[in-house]
Amino acid sequence: MAVRNIALAVACLLHAGVARRVQPEIKPEGESQQSQLAGQVELTNPVEKLAALLLESNPDAAWQARTALPHAGLQQGLAVNEPARFAALGRQAGSRQAVVPPRTLVRHQDVSMEDIDTHGSIMTLSRYMLEQARKNTDLQEMESLMTSIQFACKQIASLVARAGIQDLTGLQEGGGSVNVQGEEQKKLDVISNTVMKNALRYSGKVGVVGSEEEDAPVLIEEAYNGRYAAVFDPLDGSSNIDAAISTGTIFGIFDEGEDQECIIDDMENLDEAEMQCLVQTLQPGKSLVAAGYCMYSSSTILVMTMGDGVNGFTLDPQIGEFVLTHPNIKIPKRGKIYSINEANYFDWEPALQTYVNNLKAGKGESGEKYSARYIGSMVGDVHRTLLYGGIFGYPGDAKNPNGKLRLLYEGSPMSFLLEQAGGKSTTGSQRVMDIVPTSVHQRIPVFLGSADDIDEVTKVYKEAGLVKNY
Numbered sequence: 448m449a450v451r452n453i454a455l456a457v458a459c460l461l462h463a464g465v466a467r468r469v470q471p472e473i474k475p476e477g478e479s480q481q482s483q484l485a486g487q488v489e490l491t492n493p494v495e496k497l498a499a500l501l502l503e504s505n506p507d508a509a510w511q512a513r514t515a516l517p518h519a520g521l522q523q524g525l526a527v528n529e530p531a532r533f534a535a536l537g538r539q540a541g542s543r544q545a546v547v548p549p550r551t552l553v554r555h556q557d558v559s560m561e562d563i564d565t566h567g568s569i570m571t572l573s574r575y576m577l578e579q580a581r582k583n584t585d586l587q588e589m590e591s592l593m594t595s596i597q598f599a600c601k602q603i604a605s606l607v608a609r610a611g612i613q614d615l616t617g618l619q620e621g622g623g624s625v626n627v628q629g630e631e632q633k634k635l636d637v638i639s640n641t642v643m644k645n646a647l648r649y650s651g652k653v654g655v656v657g658s659e660e661e662d663a664p665v666l667i668e669e670a671y672n673g674r675y676a677a678v679f680d681p682l683d684g685s686s687n688i689d690a691a692i693s694t695g696t697i698f699g700i701f702d703e704g705e706d707q708e709c710i711i712d713d714m715e716n717l718d719e720a721e722m723q724c725l726v727q728t729l730q731p732g733k734s735l736v737a738a739g740y741c742m743y744s745s746s747t748i749l750v751m752t753m754g755d756g757v758n759g760f761t762l763d764p765q766i767g768e769f770v771l772t773h774p775n776i777k778i779p780k781r782g783k784i785y786s787i788n789e790a791n792y793f794d795w796e797p798a799l800q801t802y803v804n805n806l807k808a809g810k811g812e813s814g815e816k817y818s819a820r821y822i823g824s825m826v827g828d829v830h831r832t833l834l835y836g837g838i839f840g841y842p843g844d845a846k847n848p849n850g851k852l853r854l855l856y857e858g859s860p861m862s863f864l865l866e867q868a869g870g871k872s873t874t875g876s877q878r879v880m881d882i883v884p885t886s887v888h889q890r891i892p893v894f895l896g897s898a899d900d901i902d903e904v905t906k907v908y909k910e911a912g913l914v915k916n917y
């Protein structure tokens with residue numbers, strides 16, 4: 448903790464511009480660095496004094512403080528100043544070696560001002576949204592909404608990361624808590640739903656939310672009511688949570704405009720007409736104005752589209768911000784991976800069985816032998832598909848003719864993203880984005896991925912006469 452405070456103090460002073468960096472000239476090998484530096488030191492400003500004191504009182508802490516600093520420029524500032532402080536304090540050259548392990552020594556020539564400036568101009572999600580809103584004033588409300596969504600993602604990421612420590616694994620109420628779809632709720636399903644719902648509510652931009660964990664759409668009270676309708680799955684893949692495997696939040700945003708209004712007397716006891724009104728606010732995927740997911744994995748990644756391409760932002764835990772790491776994602780036109788729960792093989796249509804067998808044997812259209820990858824968390828499987836290409840699917844089968852995935856908060860938002868990245872999405876015979884929802888938790892079969900892979904599976908369905916409209 449003390450080290451962190453020291454680091455912060457030094458960082459603040461450096462950041463405030465009080466640091467005058469000593470630029471030691473690096474002389475040929477063999478010449479004492481201490482002698483190079485001694486003549487250049489003036490302990491005149493606060494940061495130099497602070498650094499000198501720090502090194503004098505606790506060289507180890509100073510070293511740790513430097514390594515704890517998140518900013519490369521600041522690290523460099525200390526690294527450059529360290530030898531100077533030692534020289535000024537009359538220490539021996541050998542003691543510098545003891546404090547600064549050579550493997551991590553940052554030499555000032557290695558980091559240019561351009562590098563430091565680049566760090567200063569990181570494209571965070573907040574900045575990205577601000578810039579979009581500046582270019583297009585229609586997006587100003589979306590900017591506020593995305594601020595709330597990214598905040599919820601950070602909260603859920605933190606909960607997921609600490610689930611094993613904070614007793615957040617396992618079933619809600621020790622078991623027996625079941626959502627409207629008959630699925631047992633995990634503790635984190637319920638908490639994540641509240642986090643997401645509150646974030647959307649207090650954004651003041653959302654009028655109605657539809658969630659996997661809510662029986663019916665929830666109308667936001669008038670004080671916070673806004674123009675958008677939001678649909679989400681707060682913690683998709685939560686059956687993986689106890690094993691610390693990837694999970695994610697999926698969201699989609701519809702623009703309802705100011706006109707659509709449902710008058711609800713009692714949210715707890717909706718009558719049929721009120722229910723219909725709320726359901727009507729939920730639309731086909733092609734009406735989405737934004738969609739995305741947050742993936743909680745080895746890193747937390749937020750991937751989103753507002754209908755003009757797909758961008759991915761990685762949460763930098765050192766600064767607590769989502770940083771643009773995957774600009775303008777484009778899915779490969781054809782992949783070599785299929786991602787499908789093959790345990791359902793014997794319930795599939797024979798045409799689908801043949802299609803997958805062909806992929807495995809290298810007898811599909813591409814002639815390539817495919818690899819299988821399946822996490823069982825749609826967000827993780829779709830994220831990999833987006834980056835590497837191939838096909839992800841949860842088809843209908845003999846037991847579940849409509850498959851498992853939900854149209855509103857899984858199929859549609861993911862299809863929007865995939866299409867925006869140059870991929871495609873189908874039920875096998877119908878574009879997912881065209882399907883008008885008939886209920887909040889409607890299930891549909893989904894195949895999504897590389898354009899050529901989806902064209903191939905669509906052809907298989909067509910040739911087998913497997914045509915169905917949802």
Ligand code: AFP
Nearest residue numbers: 683684685686687788823824825826
């Ligand atoms: P859970 O949220 O219950 O873990 O379900 C995850 C999911 O909805 C989706 O993320 C997966 O792609 C799919 O179900 C996995 O289903 P199977 O376990 O039947 O393969």
